Amino acid sequence: MAEKLKHSELTIDDLANRLHDVTAELATARREHKLGRFKKTSEFLRLRKEIARIKTHVRQKELKV
Secondary structure (H helix, E strand, O other): OOOOOOHHHOOHHHHHHHHHHHHHHHHHHHHHHHHOOOOOOHHHHHHHHHHHHHHHHHHHHHHHO
């Protein structure tokens, strides 16, 4: 089983890929919610926070370079 890596341990490219995946997941969740098939609205908050965390780590790594 793969270990879950912290954002601080990932490279900028890995973080960019993760950001793309989470953003797509949020878009899918929004679309499903509009269609009435997505009932777990707490996921919106979790996904938005995840996006913010990833962007923060990307920015921190950019400033260190």
